[in-house]
Each structure stands twice: as structure tokens, then as C-alpha cells.
Amino acid sequence: xxxxxxxxxxxxxxxxxxxxxxxxxxxxxxxxxxxxxxxxxxxxxxxxxxxxxxxxxxxxxxxxxxxxxxxxxxxxxxxxxxxxxxxxxxxxxxxxxxxxxxxxxxxxxxxxxxxxxxxxxxxxxxxxxxxxxxxxxxxxxxxxxxxxxxxxxxxxxxxxxxxxxxxxxxxxxxxxxxxxxxxxxxxxxxxxxxxxxxxxxxxxxxxxxxxxxxxxxxxxxxxxxxxxxxxxxxxxxxxxxxxxxxxxxxxxxxxxxxxxxxxxxxxxxx
Ligand SMILES: Nc1ncnc2c1ncn2[C@@H]1O[C@H](COP(=O)(O)OP(=O)(O)OP(=O)(O)O)[C@@H](O)[C@H]1O
Numbered sequence: 001x002x003x004x005x006x007x008x009x010x011x012x013x014x015x016x017x018x019x020x021x022x023x024x025x026x027x028x029x030x031x032x033x034x035x036x037x038x039x040x041x042x043x044x045x046x047x048x049x050x051x052x053x054x055x056x057x058x059x060x061x062x063x064x065x066x067x068x069x070x071x072x073x074x075x076x077x078x079x080x081x082x083x084x085x086x087x088x089x090x091x092x093x094x095x096x097x098x099x100x101x102x103x104x105x106x107x108x109x110x111x112x113x114x115x116x117x118x119x120x121x122x123x124x125x126x127x128x129x130x131x132x133x134x135x136x137x138x139x140x141x142x143x144x145x146x147x148x149x150x151x152x153x154x155x156x157x158x159x160x161x162x163x164x165x166x167x168x169x170x171x172x173x174x175x176x177x178x179x180x181x182x183x184x185x186x187x188x189x190x191x192x193x194x195x196x197x198x199x200x201x202x203x204x205x206x207x208x209x210x211x212x213x214x215x216x217x218x219x220x221x222x223x224x225x226x227x228x229x230x231x232x233x234x235x236x237x238x239x240x241x242x243x244x245x246x247x248x249x250x251x252x253x254x255x256x257x258x259x260x261x262x263x264x265x266x267x268x269x270x
Contacts, residue, residue, distance in 0.1 A: 018087055019043040020217035021067060021104070021186055026081035026091075028062050028071060036062045039081065040243045042236055046185065049208060049218040051228035051249065054238035055270050060221045063238065064188050067219065068104035069097055085186075102129055105179035109191040111171035113163030113178075118155050121163040121174055122146065122181045129182065141181055148214070149177035150207045169200020176207055187211060189220040193227065205231050225265065229253055237261045 022043035028036050037059045044050050044067075052060040065071045069090065071079050083091040090100055102125075114121050122142045126132040132141045142159065146152040151173040155166070163174050172192060179187055189208060193201040208231050212218045222228050228235055229249060236246040237258070245258045256262045263269060 019084070020046045020086065021219075022082075022084045023063075023066065024082040024084065026063070026066050026079065026083060028059070028066060029078040030074070031076045032078060036241055037066070038241045042243060042246060044186070044217050044219055046217045047212055047215045048233040049212045049220060049231050050234045050236060051232035052219060052221045052236050052238060053223075053225065053228055053264075054244075055264060056223075058238040059241045060238045061190055063243070064190055064219060064221050066091075067186070067188055068101050068106055069095065070106065072097065102182045103184050104186040104188065105182060105184035106188045106190070107172070107175050107179055107192050109194050111168060111175050111195070113166070113171050113174050116163060117160045118146075118163050118166070118174060119159040121178050125178065126181050131182075145177040145181040146174075148180045148207075148211065149173040150203060150210075151177055167200070169196050169203060172196060172200065172204055173207060176204070176211075180211070184216065186217045186219070189218065191221055191223065194223065201227070223270075225253075237264065239264070 024041050025039040027039055030036055054060050066079055071077045082089045119142050122145050123132055132138040193204050232249045235249045235252040237244050239260050245261050
């Protein structure tokens with residue numbers, strides 16, 4: 001834990017003055033009534049991992065889904081406030097979701113490979129976006145994406161096998177590779193390891209870290225405090241729909257300011 005917390009400061013992506021992603025007073029209501037997320041302002045920089053932590057039902061997944069407008073897929077869900085992607089508010093009806101989600105990818109709790117070969121899992125979205133035209137380009141994209149997700153060595157000789165034939169941890173890395181194939185500059189992870197064994201978790205965490213180290217902005221919802229300390233640069237703590245405290249991960253875990261965060265970290269509730 002201390003080794004992770006001693007990590008050097010993340011690349012100064014914010015040196016340019018612009019966050020990869022930010023929210024300003026974002027709120028979410030389900031069924032047009034219940035405010036599950038109270039006004040939340042948070043920013044995310046390229047090359048960093050931000051962990052979103054807090055007890056069950058506090059609104060972390062709700063908030064994460066705001067970041068690529070995924071809550072739009074939920075009926076009667078209102079998202080207000082600004083979601084600013086490279087300086088532009090994308091929380092407008094005019095926003096092209098297809099294009100936005102190409103740049104802001106998402107990996108879910110349960111690995112969800114398509115019922116297709118490993119190769120076709122990677123190429124599915126790029127083809128829909130008119131990428132990966134020639135056989136050579138497609139091969140290059142498959143290899144690059146699988147390498148980035150630390151899966152290439154394990155599957156390079158069986159790219160035509162079904163993605164579903166892989167183990168759970170490999171399936172999750174296939175889903176990560178599939179997301180990376182679109183060359184996103186933000187990747188959102190919603191509890192990506194909660195269905196995985198410890199060894200697969202370790203590999204996925206390393207992958208998440210290397211994705212951020214390659215310059216991509218990463219946000220991850222996690223229940224696992226150790227995981228937050230291992231992979232993240234910054235942490236935001238949510239409680240009952242409020243983003244209560246945020247800061248460098250070391251500070252959040254070593255010197256929490258808010259009593260609720262202190263209580264949460266000491267296991268008084270969870
Ligand atoms: N589709 C939905 N419709 C109605 N209410 C919802 C919906 N999704 C979430 N909620 C409610 O919004 C609140 C926040 O839920 P959310 O899933 O964002 O919390 P969370 O912190 O991610 O929890 P968990 O860690 O258990 O996944 C909860 O009260 C939840 O019941």
C-alpha cells in the first residue's frame with residue numbers, strides 16, 4: 001500500500017490548464033423525483049487514475065455514468081449541470097453519443113464479450129466507425145489493443161476462438177482491449193475487478209495503471225480501498241449522493257478531513 005502511495009506525482013497533464021474531463025454542478029434524478037446525485041463538481045486529468053469510493057448506494061456509479069452520458073440509456077433519468085470534455089459542455093441534446101463514447105470508453109463490472117471471435121470483438125466498434133479498413137490495419141489494431149490490455153501473449157495463437165472461451169479475467173481484459181481499440185482518451189471503469197479472482201484482479205489493475213501511464217485519463221469506481229490505493233492518483237469520496245471530499249489518494253487515505261470519510265476508512269460503515 002505504501003509503495004503505491006509513494007508513487008511520483010502524475011504527469012502534469014493539467015499543465016496545459018485544461019482538464020480532460022470535468023463536471024460542474026452535475027445532478028442526477030431517477031424517475032424525475034429522487035435526487036441520487038447532488039451538485040457535483042470534479043475534474044479528471046490525462047495520465048491519471050481517479051478512484052470514486054464510498055458506501056453502497058452513495059451515487060458513485062450514477063456519477064461515473066454521467067461522464068459519457070450513459071445515464072441517457074436509463075428511462076426517466078435527468079442529468080443536469082455541465083459535463084465538460086476538453087473544454088466543451090457535452091451535456092446537451094445535440095451531443096453525438098456515438099462519437100462521444102468513442103472518445104470516452106467504458107468497462108463494466110461483468111465482462112461482456114460479444115458472442116464473436118476474439119479478433120471480431122476488437123474490430124466490431126472500429127468497423128462501425130469506419131476504422132480498421134485494410135486487413136493489415138485490422139491486424140495491427142487487434143495486436144496493439146490486445147498488447148495494451150496485456151492479453152496478446154495469451155491469445156495471439158487463437159484469435160479466431162470465441163471471446164467467451166476465455167477465463168473471466170481474460171474476458172475482462174478483452175473488454176478493455178475492445179475499448180482501447182477505439183483510441184479513447186478517457187476510460188471509465190465501473191467495479192472492473194469485482195467478479196475476478198485475486199490474480200486476475202492484479203493483472204487488470206496493472207493494465208489500468210499502464211493505460212493511465214500511456215496518457216489516457218482514467219476514472220474507476222471501486223469498493224476495494226486497497227485497490228484505490230494501488231491504482232489511483234486521486235480519490236473522490238461519495239456519501240449519500242454528495243461528493244464529500246476529494247484530493248490526492250495519499251492525502252485522502254492518510255489524512256482524511258471529513259469525519260464521514262474517516263469513519264468509512266476505518267470500517268465504521270460500508
Ligand atoms: N436506474 C435506477 N433507477 C432508480 N434509482 C436508481 C437507479 N440506479 C441507481 N439508483 C439509485 O441511486 C442511488 C445511487 O446508486 P448508485 O448505483 O449510483 O450507487 P453506488 O454508490 O454506485 O452503489 P453500489 O456501490 O452499490 O453500486 C441509490 O439509491 C440507487 O438505488
